[in-house]
Structures are given as structure tokens and as C-alpha cells.
Amino acid sequence: MHRTWTEINLETMRSNLLTIRSNLGPMVTLGIVVKADAYGHGLRAIVPLLNSEKIEFAIVAYVEEALVLRQCSFTGKILVLNEVPDELCKAITEFNLTLCIGSYEYAKIVNEYGRKLRSKVNVHIEIDTGIGRSGLYYHESLNQIEQIVAFNNLEPEGIFTHFSNADSKSLETTTEQLRNFKELVRKLSAKGIEFKYTHAATGCSAFSLPDSQLNLVRIGAAFYGLQSSNEKEYPIQVRPVLSWFTRVSRIRRLRAGENLGYGINPLPVDSKIAVLPIGYGDGFSRRPNFNFVLIRSHRVPIIGHVSMSEAYADVTGIGVVEVGDTVTIIGKQGKTSLSAQDHAKSWDTVSEEIVASISPLVPRIYLSK
Secondary structure, three states, X not given: OOOEEEEEEHHHHHHHHHHHHHOOOOOOEEEEEOHHHHHOOOHHHXXXXXXXXXXXXXXXXXXXXXXXXXXXXOOOEXXXXXXXXXXXXXXXXHOOEEEEEOOHHHHHHHHHHHHHHOOOEEEEEEEEOOOOOOOEEHHHOHHHHHHHHOOOOEEEEEEEEOOOOOOOOOOHHHXXXXXXXXXXXXXXXXXXXXXXXXXXXXXXXXXXXXHHHOOEEEEOHHHHOOOOOOOOXXXXXXXXXXXXEEEOOEEEEEOOOOEOOOOOOEOOOOEEEEEEOOOHHHOOOOOOOOEEEEEOOEEEEEEOOOOOOOEEEEXXXXXXXXXXXXXXXXXXXXXXXXXHHHHHHHHOOOHXXXXXXXXXXXXXXXXXX
């Protein structure tokens, strides 16, 4: 019996994938973002699904994640978003990786990798249309791109940009970025520079602004059934894949004025407290915002300070609660539910942080047919 665990429904994941595909244009390639251990869902466990569904691109943040994909026999292309260090450059050709080029300087480095490895390196050139953190500045990138595509040891397969504000209700910024990116691609085409893949959209923009799909999309949160924005929801129906549980480990009855947990936290009234064997060491945040869990289908508040291995739920008003009762952190009990987005709103963050922060030591239980 686990003290805390997650359940990951692979059939729901597959259903989300079908929904996503049905809302893409007929010539649009689907790339799935699997960085941060597949958003905390467990990268190794979902590779068979990616293969069976013939996902053409898996997108990772770092080369180490790409190596895990190949160790698990992922058969599609792998797009590595961040720079590959010198000591791992052999992996580029050994594991058939596609690299992202965000500067002329890095293009020179990757070209040198190709020379040393005696193989052309597939690359996608990143254009900064407003994200600020990476990419060639779109207004001065034309000449740089001409120089990059002329390198002997690079195979410029794609060009892309990243929207900075696609999770906003307003599409004004996203539309402007898309317009600038498409204008650059048009100018390159006029010079005879074409790319197999042109991409900009993630889930936040792909379905609310279909023109942004171009011919490749990078879908992350929507694949896992997460709402990536607290401002707007997807115009398509996807369902959460991950549920998170713990159990009541003990019941404490405390009088008004008595302290609970670390610090000075006097209780305002006589209280019944369910102690939960879960804490910030498991990824259950210690942030001082109101938070809730589900016990016996009731939404009950977490009170006091969350410690490394324990949290405290106020069950004063809900009748019988027993040691061993299942506690739902993310998921459903009866007709009551709590989502990662509910927690994200309480903690002023995004759903992706909630699930990606769940400790890898928390068991993942995979549900399928």
C-alpha cells in the first residue's frame, strides 16, 4: 500500500491525442512535447503509446531527455530545444537528433560538430519574434539565416518561433508575432530558402488561432489534459490524464488555541485534523495560499504549514473520517473533483508546474485497457 501515488490513464492520453489530431489541418505534423519527464507523467512509460500512434516528433528541452527516448526505442524524430554540450555531441548522430539553432554563434558550433562527426546535422532555426529568451531577432535575421543555411555540415530542416502570450484571452500579441514570422518566411522563400517544417503553435494557439498551425505544431499541456492558461480554456475537449492520491495517516483532535505543526498556528476553534503523509518533499507545495483536498467527496482545506513529509486537512465538519481513507489531491471523488488547474489558481502558477513538481519518488501507476 502506497502512502502517496499517482495514477496515469494511458487510454485518456490516447483519447486526447485523437481529439488533438482531429482538430489539426490535414497537412499538419503533430509534435508532442515530453520535456520534464513528460510533464511529470513518466517519459519511459509513454514511449510505447508515442510509437503506436506514430508520433513523428518528440520535443525535449535537453539532450539527456533525448537519450532516454532512444533508450526506450522511440522511433520518431527528436527535436532538442536547448544547446547540446561538447561532451555529448556524439549523441547527435548516434541517436539521430535534430537541434534547434538560436544564434549564429551556436550554428557555427553545431556545424563544427557535424565536421567532427562526418555527418550533416538536422537543425531547426529559431526566430525571436517576441519571446526574448532565445532565437535570432526576426528584424535582423535574414542575412544570418542565409549564412547558416550555407554551412556545409548543417541540414536546415525547419524554422520556428515561440509565442510569448498565447495563453492570454487576447490574441493581439500572438497574431502580431505570427504575422512577423510568416513575413520572414516569405522573404526567405523569395530568396530560394525553403524549409520542410515551419512551426509556431503550441496548444494555446493551435486551436484558438488555426492559422498558426502552419505545417507542424508543438503540443504539450493539452496532450496531458492540462489547461495551460488560467485565463482561457482550449476550444477542444481534453481530459486530465493524471490523478494524485494519498491516505489519512492519523486523526488529531485539538482544542481552540492549540498549535498545529511548525511555527505558531493556533487553531481558532476546536478542530478535527486529518494528518496526511505527504509534503513538499513529494511536490505538495508549502506556499502559504489556501489549498484543498478531497476526503469522502468533501473539499476540505489544508491548514497550518506543510512540512517536508506531512500536511494537515481540517475535517472538523464532515462527520466520519478514518485512518486509511483515500485523499484525492488531483482527480475525482464521487461527483466532486479537483484539478491541477484548481491548485495552480490557488498558488498563482500554471497547471504544468503542479504535475511536473510531483517527486519522481512518488509511484506512477499506469492504467490501460
